[in-house]
Amino acid sequence: MQDNVLENELLSRLRKGDEQALSKLMDHYFVPLCSFCNVFIADMATSEELVADVFYTIWTKRMTLEIHTNFKSYIYTAVKNKALKKKKNLSSSRSVPLDTMTSDVVDPQNALTQLTLQEFNCDIKNLIQTLPEKRRVIFELNRFESLSYKEIATLLHISEKTVHNQISLAIKYLRPRISSLLNNIS
Structure with missing residues (x-):
């Protein structure tokens, strides 16, 4: 989705209430945004919730949404701000979850x-x-x-x-x- 014209078209459709435009934006950005958000808060489940919240906010405010940069910069900044705000609210005594080993290891x-x-x-x-x-x-x-x-x-x-x-x-x-x-x- 490097093409700003395509993003602008999707944003225009989004403002008109086109759910498919939102779906296309989410298909492209959701997974990378979750990984990006996880850099700040180190909890993938919470990262997914925060990114979903950002997309929900974009959808609910689509009529008044003003983006002064390109969409990618806008959404990454929105996620970063939401993650930093969440991080402030999280307790500082959290531990980093360990990856789980597969249960079928025999050797x-x-x-x-x-x-x-x-x-x-x-x-x-x-x-x-x-x-x-x-x-x-x-x-x-x-x-x-x-x-x-x-x-x-x-x-x-x-x-x-x-x-x-x-x-x-x-x-x-x-x-x-x-x-x-x-x-x-x-």
């Missing part, structure tokens, strides 16, 4: 390997969480959401140079710590 060596990988992934997630919030968000958007420096800069209203600097600092911080984690596994 003990395979189970041990999976458990080791899960623990390593959890350690990496926890390590990333120790980054300053702005740096963590920028790093996660780049590494986990595959957003370019330019897209991150636009989304967060900062310069590309700031994005570059924050990612460089994150890597400098994480690299030796991840190496240490890997040494502990061996």
Whole structure:
């Protein structure tokens, strides 16, 4: 949906009450927005609820909706704001949920390997969480959401140079710590 003309047409149809236009926008943006939202609050179920709320708000306010940028920037900013507001309301004592192992694993060596990988992934997630919030968000958007420096800069209203600097600092911080984690596994 790179074509702004198509998005503008869908928004025009949306304003007229066309539910299929909303459906097409949701088909394209819902999953990436949930992943993006999850960067901020680390709870996929809540992320899905928040993104659904944003689309619901767009639908209910479709007649008065004013978008001064492109739709992608608008909706990502709306989700980011909703996620940050939700994060403020969440208790700070939440734990990061572990990925569940498949129940049909029979091979003990395979189970041990999976458990080791899960623990390593959890350690990496926890390590990333120790980054300053702005740096963590920028790093996660780049590494986990595959957003370019330019897209991150636009989304967060900062310069590309700031994005570059924050990612460089994150890597400098994480690299030796991840190496240490890997040494502990061996």
